[in-house]
Amino acid sequence: MTALDPEIAERKMQFLFALRSKGVTDKTVLEAMEKVDRALFVKGYFSDRAYEDMPLPIACGQTISQPSVVGRMTQALAVSPRDTVLEIGTGSGYQAAILSHLARRVYTVDRHQRLVAEANDIFRDLDMVNITCRTVDGSYGLPGQAPFDRIIVTAAAEDPPGPLLAQLKIGGIMVLPVGQSDAVQSLIRVTRTETGFEYDELMPVRFVPLLEGLGRD
């Protein structure tokens, strides 16, 4: 099927409608999400469900997040075109691709080499030259490229990891889920001020856990 297929066009329209009805109202974020075809990031059996507002399985036992949650997190991150953004948890690469339309530069890391290789192939196909994707344990951030204007974590830690707080610029914003991995977690926004950190709780979410070390594949 092509992008002009009327059924696909209808599904994409429903997709954007669902995003708006779930609180993704920022025009710039919606435009970025309209540009990124989620079907490219969902492979195999589930690709048919790419335009539904639900998380879906990807390789290495991980998930591509629910689009409305991706939208709400991107909105909370308040990215501006001059920003350098760090994402922890590349997964399928979908969130990073959206950020690539909004930021000057995007660094995204995952502990699974296979996910990084697959995401890099997609970024190359889409000519997204402002994304750098690496296999590292993101709990320690990316000290060589720090500090960052924005940090987004798409796996849940019990608390915001210290190295990530340290790599946030003053005035910078970090959005991340916190809480136990088998319970409902909270999405929080951390803003670094001259004197410390401010925390806002945004909404309940459910993410895979932020794990230590590199994955086996």
Ligand code: SAH
């Ligand atoms: N943002 C992704 C979804 C991420 S799923 C998307 O748009 O598709 C969470 C990802 O976090 C998984 O791929 C998992 O491998 C990764 N992850 C978990 N712990 C990590 C860590 N310590 N460092 C880097 N990546 C990690």
